[in-house]
Amino acid sequence: QGKVSVAAISGYFAQGFGVSIVNGLNKAKTDFGIDLKLVDTGNRALDYEEQFANLAKDGKYDLIFVMGWELVDALQKASAAYPNQRFVFIDGVLDSDKMIYANFAEEQGSFIAGALAGMIENKGSAFDKIGDGKAIGFVGGRDIPVIRNFLGGYEQGSKYAAPDITVKPVFAGTFDDPAKGSELTQALYNEGADIVYNVAGPTGEGVMQASAAADKYSIGVDIDMCSTAPGNVLGSMLKRGDIAVYSLIKDEVEGHKVTPGTRTFDLASGGVELKVCDDIAPKIPEEVKAKLDEIKKGIVDGSIKVAKAK
Amino acid sequence: MEVLDKLLNVALLVATLRTTAPILLVGLGGSFTTKAGIFNIGLEGQMLVGAFFAVLGSIWSGSAFVGMLCGVAAALVFALVFALLVVTFRANEVVVGLALNILAGGMTISLMKAVFGTRGSIVGHGIVGLPKVQIPWARELLGSWAPLVSGYTPLVYVAFFAVPLLVLFYRRTRLGLYIRVVGEKPEAAEALGISIARIRYVASLLCGLLAGLAGAHLSLGYITMFTENMSSGRGFMAVAILIFSNGDPLRVLGGCLLFGFADAFSLRLKTFGFPSYLILAVPYAVALVALFALSYRSRPRIIRETLESMRKLLSVEPGRADADNTPST
Amino acid sequence: MSDRLRAVYGQLLAVLFALAIGAIIILMVDESPVKVFMTLLRGAFGDQAKIAGTLLQTTPILICGVAACIGLRGGMFNVGIEGQLFLGGFAAAWVGFALPLPAGIHMLVGLAVATLAGAAWVAIPAFFRARYNTNEVVSTILSNYVAVLLTSYFTIFLFKRPGGWSETPPILPTAYLPELFSFSRLNWGLVIGLVLALSVAWFFRYTSKGYSISMVGSAPKFAEYGGVNVKRQGFLVLLVSGAVGGLAGGVETLGVHHRFMEGFAPGFGFDGLIAALLANGSPIGTIVTALFFGALRSGSLLLEVETTASREIITVIQALIILSVSAQVLMKRRGDSTAGERRWKF
Amino acid sequence: MSDASPSPAPVKPAAAEMAVELIGVTKRFGAFAANDDVSIAVRRGEIHAIIGENGAGKTTLMNVLFGLLQPDEGAIRIEGKDMVMADPAAAIAAGLGMVHQHFKLVPSLSVAENVFLGMEIRRNGLIDHAAQIEKTRELSERFGLRVEPTERVSLLSVGIEQRIEILKVLARGARIIILDEPTAVLTPQESRELFQTLRGFVAGGMTVIFISHHLEEVMEVSDTVTVLRNGKHVATRPTAELTKADLVRMMVGRDVSFARRRRERTAGSVVLEVKNLWARDDRRLPALRDASFTVRAGEIVGIAGVAGNGQTELAEVLTGLRPASHGSAVLKGRDLTTQSPAQIREAGLAHVPGDRMVRGVDGGASISANLLMGRQTRAPWSRNGILDWQVAASQASDMIKRFDIRARGPQDTVKRLSGGNIQKVVLAREFTNDADFLLIDQPTRGVDIGAQESIHDEIMRQRAAGRAVLVISVQLDELLTLADRILVMFNGRIMGEVDGDGADSERIGMMMAGVEAGAATGGAAR
């Protein structure tokens, strides 16, 4: 049994979720000594097919991880052209039954984030840095389905735990303009939303920094962002790309060839979770914590249904 | 009414000043080249390398100030290359400017990959941002209006104070005068032994200085991080302003405030649920409309011409009329 | 003629100079320049499929370059090709999925509508340039941003494929631009580009209208004096340039992607403009420079897979080439060029 | 003393007598020597004229003297001391001042700012505007050059601009003043005023060198004349020893006749009728005011006037390049003010523009491409919109022969030709258009005497062929030579009309200066 060889291709390795995937790949590399090739694609749709061909044509890689919806079209063609090549599509499920899918339930994690934010906002001035705006905010990057998924979960969660809190969502329209993220967040704070959920990639860095500047709250996404604005980050909705890729590679290395099909990474499997920041956790009232645990159980056992955005 | 209250308040004005500052800095930088008769479309790139090297310097030295200097130095190098090609080699300004913009984009990403192993953005890594300036008396004097003058990062103040300084610079200093002369009538400068090339170099470097500061402000003041292409069109916006302000500092300020306001205001509209992509286009659209509106027979000029016309008629014409009426000699 | 040879020779030297600096930069990011350049070559011309890939990359640059040439020859700097390309691309997609038509006709209508979209988008800047002398460089640059955001808006809010990523529904196969070979996506777009380049070159050299327009470009006051309606020609030049920019988008949509994707082709407009500038506004020369850029782009794809150097190194090298050639063009042929003259005064 | 001026002489006895000595100056542009071993000595306190044909190298020589160009060989001595004129600053320091042919004033600055540009008076590092204004006023009073120091230059007349240029030179303490064609843009009266001033200067011990094409002027004003031909020094003589004919012979190398052309009155029907025409200039100020006149077939009507008095605007309105604000100009029944340039050309107008490099040619294009302009849509040059370059080239060859254009061939780039030859390209194109009406703006501007003659002959031929010709010129001599009738323009108005035969240049000069001639013959100001 030869050395396992893995490639990963995406345009987003530098952004939250991509970072966690790279972390997982690197961990697998150190732990199992696999060959690893990371390919950062640009944003030109014209390039993708050639890039896939370059990766797949020698059959050099056992697994090729693919992340990013703009690659889907080229991926499907490559998968048809190189039927023996196994592709892992991260963060979604496509029509083809020849691929491996690592699917995340970001709406579930966002549901809990929404519930937490709603309940804290509900405390009003009883909670440090909270005003009486009765609103929580959301800053999305581009207005696209995945981000809508986050928003949907967030809204459902807040409605579930604190029905009289309104959610104010905004979309920056770009993932690359932190200054815009900061301005938007400050505008939300001005309108009485004291907690803002950041689902905006690099734009979202502006959200975190704005929360520190305005001394209000933010919720991070994808990776642990507690350190970006200590004291101002309530928690982070982790989307554990690292766990997903690591476990797949582990299976492969251990000789269980990964076969086509969908793997779901949700609250139950630990693929998504809400991590409350350590510096905030002590301040959170017990009943809120209890409620969060209850919700989590409910989602895991299916008694609480979280809908994906259509 | 309530909606208006929510839209128009101190916070909006503060946001306007915040969004204005980076464009203003780079716009004032461009004022030097514009006045010196150089069309500098490379502002965008100078700003971008300024932002990148400011972050790099800040990480390396642990000091925001040193970071700022690094940003300025990088922008100055770009400005020098620009001047070298445009002034010495007489290459086309638009070509060189666009190429430098492309270079800035590619270079920052390559370096980011070489230094940090990733692309996209640099956050954390011990970047030290510029501190906020709290003006002690602001609270007492202005009450709830205090945020209007207090609590910005230093380069915001620099941007706004640079405006009167530049006015003075052009009116009362020799260098300022020479820059204007070189732009308006190079032959005059040449005949008097003023080196056109040297003045253009100086103007270009001064431009690089302010563009570098604008970049440093973007990555250390406005926000504390670097992302790919984080100047996102601000340099181009500044060029548009420069065209219809002709580089006059006060008019540059006016133009920048207009866009700062459009930007800040449109962001607030977003919270009302307007489609983000259309809102995002607002500042560019405002810039375009302003460009078109002002070039529609360039209004200030027509007023000036009419005044001149009237002055001529009043002061000189009567004498001529006399000459017309007295058939003598 | 020997002047021209000397100019070409000089440009080659300039390119070599830029490559040398590029090599130094590659060394600085810890890669072997030889390996990088060899990989580039192999990635661009390594085999049949790679060559086709290079030509595929060349196509949009070429068409955008021709669009830029038209502008440059008529004295107009159309920096808005990018935006025209996006709108053209969207318009073609819309025709492709929303207007069922017989095969062939469908494709032609798609290209025609793309062309119209490009022209329509540049019409306002063109009008203000012609009528009030509004600097078209700035107005077209700014309109790029608006165009790209507008197509994003159309795509995501109005015409999104249900369940899809930020893209429109796929176009009907009746609207496809036929492919040239079985082993590549290379399609008739390349032929369109080449024919366009040749006919534009012919137009400027051998027609009365072309003569008038190039006079408007090189000596506007002289043309005006000679009875050419400078404002109208200027307007038309920008309009046609924009139309060709739109056509480039249509070709990409109907030939390659078969749908419109948000942000699908960033930078082709700028690449085209620069290819045209390096060719000094000559459509024939643009064929060469576009091919050069296409090869760089396509070679960089293999570079990414086989070395640790990033694609951006290529962007850097490209920028260096433009810079050294831009200085060079004017050293040798100062004043002979339509594009190279410094006409940007306030 | 002049021709004897030796090559680098070891000792020059009366060295201090000499303000400027140029010794063996050679300046080459590529292989071409614009100045070839030129040696001239200018005595202190004299007015020294330099004359020569176009391209003789006058301006080049002065540019070398003033440090704007570096000589390839030769030396410069100022007041007996050897100097290297590395740049204009060195020349200024040596006591030289130069008033250029084209003024170098900054329009948006005030008179005082212009005067002190490059040597600003500063207090605490800032420019002291008040002091500059004060000093300018002082200077202008001391030298009798009236100007208002606070006025913006863009609002002033050329005459005043020249005063400012001279003030600039004086403010820098110049003792030796160089003027390159100072009178080209002045009225005769203004010229006389200028020479008055210059005489004042030399009386005060200063030295004046001036370049001119106006031989009368040279005869009248200068003490010494230097003649250049083809870059070589021909002679330097006291003016008193010479006649005008001598000067011409030395300049051209042969005799040239300046006699008025003999002519018969052949005027036929009215071709062009201009009525109450008004127009604005680029600044949108009224520049052409209520002009009315006619031009008939077979006659030449001249328009005299100092540059900038509305002649350009008149020409532009007639050719459709500028809208008229009021009035009409009817050419063979068509009102030109409502037509486009193309339509006007079709109606039968040919136009030789005043500014040939901007309007007249595309410098970067070939001679055949330039000759094609205006006929690119007509047979045989073009059929069905396709150009026939062969026809264009063969016709270009014909014209090169007929108009004696000195070029290598029809493919030669126009910008490589000398000024006179470029003008001939323009004339060739316009004179072969078979137009009934010729509008010729500055037919011989910048063209040397030899070429002038042939251009004038060609214009007379057009007249003889029954064309209506309108000639605009700032050179009164030229109009006196050519025109059947002369209209004088001042400040946008037609001040009066003078019959070409027996015209009195003094009276025309008065009108050019804005004084209405009492006995002006009615016709024009109707």
Ligand SMILES: Nc1ncnc2c1ncn2[C@@H]1O[C@H](COP(=O)(O)OP(=O)(O)OP(=O)(O)O)[C@@H](O)[C@H]1O
């Ligand atoms: N920078 C230059 N490069 C090449 N040739 C030049 C340059 N300057 C002048 N010449 C040439 O040198 C010759 C002398 O020019 P110069 O301007 O001295 O003539 P001039 O006697 O002043 O003529 P004019 O009476 O027309 O003013 C001309 O043939 C001109 O074409």
Ligand SMILES: Nc1ncnc2c1ncn2[C@@H]1O[C@H](COP(=O)(O)OP(=O)(O)OP(=O)(O)O)[C@@H](O)[C@H]1O
């Ligand atoms: N700044 C000034 N200093 C001294 N005298 C002046 C000044 N401005 C004008 N004058 C006098 O007034 C007269 C008229 O000047 P003005 O420039 O208005 O006329 P102009 O140049 O003939 O007009 P135009 O340029 O419209 O034909 C001049 O001849 C001059 O004597």
Ligand SMILES: [Mg+2]
């Ligand atoms: Mg001269």
Ligand SMILES: [Mg+2]
């Ligand atoms: Mg005047």
